[in-house]
Structure formats: C-alpha cells, structure tokens
Amino acid sequence: MLDCRDEVLFYTKQLVNIGSIVNTNGENEIAQALYTMISSFPYFIENPSHVIKPQTQNDVLERYNVMAFVKGTKGNSNRTVILMGHFDTVGIDDFTQLADLAFDPDQLLVELKKENLPPLVNEHAQSGEWMFGRGVLDMKSGVASNLYLLKYFSEHPEELDGNLVFLTECDEEDSSYGILSAVKDLNAWKEKHNFEYVAAVNSDFVSPRFTGDKNRYIYKGTVGKLLPSFYITGSETHVGSAFEGLDPNLIAAELTRQIDYNPDLCNEAFGETTIPPVSLKQMDLKPNYTVQTALAAYVYYNFFIHSWTPKDVLEKLKEQAHIAFEKALKLYEERYQHFCKISGEPGREIQWKPRVMTYEDMEAELIKAHGTDYTAHMVEFKDDLLLDASLDLRMYAARVVEEAWKWMPDQSPAIIIFYSSLYSPRIEVTGETEDERNLIDALDNAVKTVQPGYDEPIVVRSFFPYISDMSFVALSDDDEALDFASRNNPSWGTKFFVDYQEIRELNVPVINIGPYGLDAHKRYERMEIDYSVKIVPNLTYEVIRNVLAK
Known part of the structure; x- marks a missing residue:
C-alpha cells in the first residue's frame, strides 16, 4: 500500500x-x-x-x-x-x-x-x-x-x-x-x-x-440525465369569468402530480434502478400581476436514465402528459358542473381535448404552415434572445417555444414537450x-x-x-438518439452545442x-x-x- x-x-x-x-x-x-x-x-x-x-x-x-x-x-x-x-x-x-x-x-x-x-x-x-x-x-x-x-x-x-x-x-x-x-x-x-x-x-x-x-x-x-420540459398553454380569461377559460396552471399541477416520484418512470438496467423524476421548476409565464389567467405555464423535471434513449423518454412522457391532460380536463368539468348546479347557471359542453406534441412535431407543423417566413423569423428571434444575459439555458428554451407557439394556426390548449438543457x-x-x-x-x-x-x-x-x-x-448512445435530443432542444446550435463526434473520437x-x-x-x-x-x-x-x- x-x-x-x-x-x-x-x-x-x-x-x-x-x-x-x-x-x-x-x-x-x-x-x-x-x-x-x-x-x-x-x-x-x-x-x-x-x-x-x-x-x-x-x-x-x-x-x-x-x-x-x-x-x-x-x-x-x-x-x-x-x-x-x-x-x-x-x-x-x-x-x-x-x-x-x-x-x-x-x-x-x-x-x-x-x-x-x-x-x-x-x-x-x-x-x-x-x-x-x-x-x-x-x-x-x-x-x-x-x-x-x-x-x-x-x-x-x-x-x-x-x-x-x-x-x-x-x-x-x-x-x-x-x-x-x-x-x-x-x-x-x-x-x-x-x-x-x-x-x-x-x-x-x-x-x-x-x-x-x-x-x-x-x-x-x-x-444519464435529461431535463424534459413542458410548455403548457391554456385558454385565457378574466378571473371574473373563470369557467370561460382554462388555466394552464391546473394542467401543470396535474402533470407534476402524474410525473413526480412516479416509479413507472424509473429505468432499470443490470439490476440497478434510477431514482424517479422530480420537478425542478414549475411556474407560469405571466410577467406581472393582471386579473387575466396565465397564457402559459412552464415545468421541467430531472430525469435519470440507465438504458433508455432521449427518444424513449419523450415517448413515455408524451403518454404521461396525455394522461395528466385528461385528468385536468375531467377535474375541470366536474368542478364546472358542480358550480353550475350550486349557482343555477346553465352549463355548456366542454370542447377542449388533450393535445400533446413534441417540439420537433410542432416545428414540422409550423414549417409546413408558414415555410421560410417562420424559419427566418425564428433565426432572428433566437439570435436577438442571446443578448438577454438574464436568461439561462432553460428559460432561453422556454422563450423560444413561447415565440414559436404564437405562429400555431390552432391555438387551443396544448402541451409541448422538449429538452431545455444539456443532455x-x-x-x-x-x-x-x-x-x-x-x-x-x-x-x-x-x-x-x-x-x-x-x-x-x-x-x-x-x-x-x-x-x-x-x-x-464516452458514448453508449448511437447517433440517432443524440440527433433526437438535439432536434427537440430549442437552444441547440444557438445557446449551446455539444460536439458529440469529439466525444465519440475519445470514447x-x-x-x-x-x-x-x-x-x-x-x-x-x-x-x-x-x-x-x-x-x-x-x-x-x-x-x-x-x-x-x-
């Protein structure tokens, strides 16, 4: 010794x-x-x-x-x-x-x-x-x-x-x-x-x-560690007419209830199991006080992996987000019907449906709808956003998704899933x-x-x-898995970039x-x-x- x-x-x-x-x-x-x-x-x-x-x-x-x-x-x-x-x-x-x-x-x-x-x-x-x-x-x-x-x-x-x-x-x-x-x-x-x-x-x-x-x-x-993130839009309304809109914070709360500490999202490999995901931020994106409900909410979670790929994780979380969205709408409808009963007001049918997509899916839809008008705008927007030193990587990504959402033809409530940090x-x-x-x-x-x-x-x-x-x-992931992670990160190529080929060369x-x-x-x-x-x-x-x- x-x-x-x-x-x-x-x-x-x-x-x-x-x-x-x-x-x-x-x-x-x-x-x-x-x-x-x-x-x-x-x-x-x-x-x-x-x-x-x-x-x-x-x-x-x-x-x-x-x-x-x-x-x-x-x-x-x-x-x-x-x-x-x-x-x-x-x-x-x-x-x-x-x-x-x-x-x-x-x-x-x-x-x-x-x-x-x-x-x-x-x-x-x-x-x-x-x-x-x-x-x-x-x-x-x-x-x-x-x-x-x-x-x-x-x-x-x-x-x-x-x-x-x-x-x-x-x-x-x-x-x-x-x-x-x-x-x-x-x-x-x-x-x-x-x-x-x-x-x-x-x-x-x-x-x-x-x-x-x-x-x-x-x-x-x-x-491995990922930071799956969720941009959640609702339907804004005056708080005096609360049931005329849908609060995105309700969906966010249900999403955290569905994901936080969920053993179904633990990844087992070689007899070892990861800790389940837990939230690291949950907020709405209102810049200040108004009597209007929030336009959008933002949450992200720590997510450990042993064998799953970034694609596996987003697919599993799409499913969890869909479940959470359904539960939020069910709770909303139950409380709305109860309110109508005690207030004597006539009810209406709830039209919203669960709607969940990845950032890559949203990008494809926006490019199809707007072409180069959209892509050129987003390049300029991302470059300008880099000048805001107050934004960390996570908030930079959220602002990019928030801007992209403005271009969506269908503005009904939705959850957009993406990665907002380094993989x-x-x-x-x-x-x-x-x-x-x-x-x-x-x-x-x-x-x-x-x-x-x-x-x-x-x-x-x-x-x-x-x-x-x-x-x-070193790298255990193949190029397809790494590409998926980068395509679903709004900050990739502007706010941050990882040369995975350099890592693969070292390996x-x-x-x-x-x-x-x-x-x-x-x-x-x-x-x-x-x-x-x-x-x-x-x-x-x-x-x-x-x-x-x-």
Missing part, C-alpha cells in the same frame, strides 16, 4: 482553502494554484510542456482547466490512463452564519462542535475521522488523490508501461464547459503524443445508498470491448488487493448515480473511484478521512498499474 494518507490530506486542505464556487473567479484562482503546484514538481520543471492550463472554448466566462501528463519509462507502450475530476464547487449559502469558515475545515469543525448537531453529524464531528467543509467531499479530496498519483508517477516513471494523463476541470456544477473543452484538448494530445487512451478514472464522491449502508462504492459507467449521456461499461474488459479486470484485481487493508466492504456497481463529467468521455471506458462521505451540496458536507485519502489513491494506483500491464 502506498503511504499516501498525510500527503493527500494536505493537498485536500490546500484545495479546499481556495473557494472555487462555480461561475466565480475562484475557479480561475484554483486553476492557477494547481498549475503552479504541478509546475513546481521536479518532473515538470524538466518537462514544462507536459503541464498546461488551457482556456475553455465557447464558454460564457473566461476560465481554465489544468492538464498534465507523465510518460512512463518501463516500456514503449502508448497505452494511456486518464485521471479526471472537477475543482469547482456549489455555493455556500447553506452555511449561513458559518459561511466565512466554509473553506476552512479545521476552524469549521471547531464551530460546528458548538452547535446542537443531528446525532450522526455530531458523532462524525467528535470522532476525528471526518473532515467537514465545502468541496471536501465534492470533490477536492478526489482531485487531491489524483494530484498525489500524478506526483508519485512523475517521481517513479519506471513503474509506468505507458502514460498517465491528469485532468482537473472547471464548471462541472453548472454547464460542463470544462469537460467539453477538455475533450478537444485530450484528442489533440492523442494526436500529438500518439496516446492510446484505454481507461479513465473519475474521482467524484460516493455516498451510502440508504440508511445503514456500510458499503464503499466504485462505479463502472454513469447514469448528460448514460455510459455503460459492460465488457463488450477489449478496453472495457481490461478495465473491469483491473478494477476487480485492485479491489481484491486493497480490500484486506480496509474494514468496510468495497462494492462495485454499474452506474454512478449522480451527474458527473464522466458522461462526456474511453470510465469508472469512478472517489472519496466517501455524506451531505454533498449541504451544510454538513463531510468525508471519511481514512477511505478518502488512503484507500482511494491505492485503489486508483492499482487500477493504473493493472490496466497498463495488459
């Missing part, structure tokens, strides 16, 4: 001390710190071109990744392993009065011990075996592990029959500009240095799957290719080697359950070996020190050696 505990712990504290909240200048500060640190290692003093700080491309902000590589001297192999992890964090508002200490693990622990902590948190705080602080778990201890291994192999290149690439990227917590740029740089290095990428090891955090779960997990591949593809590592088989074997051997030195079980599963940059170093099997802890993205974010700074580097070390020995 490598005697790495103290050094990795030291690097972890150094990195946590630099507040690198996503979309702030802290990302640039930590990139520079990492670049300076790596450049000071003797190997990189002798080989300065082996460490770079490339700026991200097509980014909304100026920021940087850090990359470095060590060429092994054990043989002449070009086989190359990538170590990767992000250095940005989420914000610190959840730390409230302790926000000033969020990046100081030692002082934060002192203050936390003075609070009336939940029992498990208090147990960990008093034990001396856990480190608290923003970024400690997600995921600077993982980056610290990779940094240690980069330094170790730079001092022992004779152990490498091949090469090691170190990558740490910005913007994982928001829009993935870091990894999307890094893919281009990795491909450039592949061509320039003749690297043969055979495996990637991500070092994002892992957590218990349920209360009392003692396992420390390693993951082959990763869950993080699912990744399967099943052993279908030689590289996958070698990586799986290397991982199994690593666990067998390291497990005797650690008391809790180290367990391998198939899908990393959180969103991560793993999604952008390296990826696993996740990362620090263990609890409450990532929360006030009590913490990592178990022993596993995170001792076991994780040793597991990764064994994987590197085993893969390159093939």
Whole structure:
C-alpha cells in the first residue's frame, strides 16, 4: 500500500482553502494554484510542456482547466490512463452564519462542535475521522488523490508501461464547459503524443445508498440525465369569468402530480434502478400581476436514465402528459358542473381535448404552415434572445417555444414537450470491448488487493448515480438518439452545442473511484478521512498499474 494518507490530506486542505464556487473567479484562482503546484514538481520543471492550463472554448466566462501528463519509462507502450475530476464547487449559502469558515475545515469543525448537531453529524464531528467543509467531499479530496498519483508517477516513471494523463476541470456544477473543452484538448494530445487512451478514472464522491449502508462504492459507467420540459398553454380569461377559460396552471399541477416520484418512470438496467423524476421548476409565464389567467405555464423535471434513449423518454412522457391532460380536463368539468348546479347557471359542453406534441412535431407543423417566413423569423428571434444575459439555458428554451407557439394556426390548449438543457449521456461499461474488459479486470484485481487493508466492504456497481463529467468521455448512445435530443432542444446550435463526434473520437471506458462521505451540496458536507485519502489513491494506483500491464 502506498503511504499516501498525510500527503493527500494536505493537498485536500490546500484545495479546499481556495473557494472555487462555480461561475466565480475562484475557479480561475484554483486553476492557477494547481498549475503552479504541478509546475513546481521536479518532473515538470524538466518537462514544462507536459503541464498546461488551457482556456475553455465557447464558454460564457473566461476560465481554465489544468492538464498534465507523465510518460512512463518501463516500456514503449502508448497505452494511456486518464485521471479526471472537477475543482469547482456549489455555493455556500447553506452555511449561513458559518459561511466565512466554509473553506476552512479545521476552524469549521471547531464551530460546528458548538452547535446542537443531528446525532450522526455530531458523532462524525467528535470522532476525528471526518473532515467537514465545502468541496471536501465534492470533490477536492478526489482531485487531491489524483494530484498525489500524478506526483508519485512523475517521481517513479519506471513503474509506468505507458502514460498517465491528469485532468482537473472547471464548471462541472453548472454547464460542463470544462469537460467539453477538455475533450478537444485530450484528442489533440492523442494526436500529438500518439496516446492510446484505454481507461479513465473519475474521482467524484460516493455516498451510502440508504440508511445503514456500510458499503464503499466504485462505479463502472454513469447514469444519464435529461431535463424534459413542458410548455403548457391554456385558454385565457378574466378571473371574473373563470369557467370561460382554462388555466394552464391546473394542467401543470396535474402533470407534476402524474410525473413526480412516479416509479413507472424509473429505468432499470443490470439490476440497478434510477431514482424517479422530480420537478425542478414549475411556474407560469405571466410577467406581472393582471386579473387575466396565465397564457402559459412552464415545468421541467430531472430525469435519470440507465438504458433508455432521449427518444424513449419523450415517448413515455408524451403518454404521461396525455394522461395528466385528461385528468385536468375531467377535474375541470366536474368542478364546472358542480358550480353550475350550486349557482343555477346553465352549463355548456366542454370542447377542449388533450393535445400533446413534441417540439420537433410542432416545428414540422409550423414549417409546413408558414415555410421560410417562420424559419427566418425564428433565426432572428433566437439570435436577438442571446443578448438577454438574464436568461439561462432553460428559460432561453422556454422563450423560444413561447415565440414559436404564437405562429400555431390552432391555438387551443396544448402541451409541448422538449429538452431545455444539456443532455448528460448514460455510459455503460459492460465488457463488450477489449478496453472495457481490461478495465473491469483491473478494477476487480485492485479491489481484491486493497480490500484486506480496509474494514468496510468495497462494492462495485454499474452506474454512478449522480451527474458527473464522466458522461462526456464516452458514448453508449448511437447517433440517432443524440440527433433526437438535439432536434427537440430549442437552444441547440444557438445557446449551446455539444460536439458529440469529439466525444465519440475519445470514447474511453470510465469508472469512478472517489472519496466517501455524506451531505454533498449541504451544510454538513463531510468525508471519511481514512477511505478518502488512503484507500482511494491505492485503489486508483492499482487500477493504473493493472490496466497498463495488459
């Protein structure tokens, strides 16, 4: 076993001390710190071109990744392993009065011990075996592990029959500009240095799957994430004549009731099941108060996948939307009839019918109806909309759909389904290719080697359950699935674009070996020190050696 505990712990504290909240200048500060640190290692003093700080491309902000590589001297192999992890964090508002200490693990622990902590948190705080602080778990201890291994192999290149690439990227917590740029740089290095990428090891955090779960997990591949979104139109009316219109918020509420936490929308593969979808936004699109009901509502949901494609998801959600629309209209009619009965007013027949279509379907209908008048208008509209810096990707997409809807010949109530954010593809590592088989074997051997030195079980599963940059170093989807996702995203090609062919060119099997802890993205974010700074580097070390020995 490598005697790495103290050094990795030291690097972890150094990195946590630099507040690198996503979309702030802290990302640039930590990139520079990492670049300076790596450049000071003797190997990189002798080989300065082996460490770079490339700026991200097509980014909304100026920021940087850090990359470095060590060429092994054990043989002449070009086989190359990538170590990767992000250095940005989420914000610190959840730390409230302790926000000033969020990046100081030692002082934060002192203050936390003075609070009336939940029992498990208090147990960990008093034990001396856990480190608290923003970024400690997600995921600077993982980056610290990779940094240690980069330094170790730079001092022992004779152990490498091949090469090691170190990558740490910005913007994982928001829009993935870091990894999307890094893919281009990795491909450039592949061509320039003749690297043969055979495996990637991500070092994002892992957590218990349920209360009392003692396992420390390693993951082959990763869950995919989509953001299915719904633009819902009603029939506007004065609130004094409420039953002369249809409130789109009623349909939206029924849609969320139909989709939220629905186990029928969980995706099972290889014996593992995704968490069901849950709403991330529900709103109407009225800009201010009036006594007119809303013209439209907008909702979107997180949606995880293991084996389904973006097309599968929209087809399933079209069905769910149709059910929700029917239920909303049934409820509306029941309440209308009840109102007529108690008020004595004569009723009328309800004419509305459930109407659900994808963005692609709507686009086809509008092009058929209006031709180039519509398409030319929308090109100009999208370009002008880019000037509104207040719109994030999700609201930009909603505004595009809202504008397109104005051109619809039939303005009766409808639900338009589309994707309003980046698709993080699912990744399967099943052993279908030689590289996958070698990586799986290397991982199994690593666990067998390291497990005797650690008391809790180290367990391998198939899908990393959180969103991560793993999604952008390989592809399990075919081009048809990716094209479907882009055709149904109103922001594609203007507000954002992903070069999936660059990813397909890289296409390296990826696993996740990362620090263990609890409450990532929360006030009590913490990592178990022993596993995170001792076991994780040793597991990764064994994987590197085993893969390159093939």
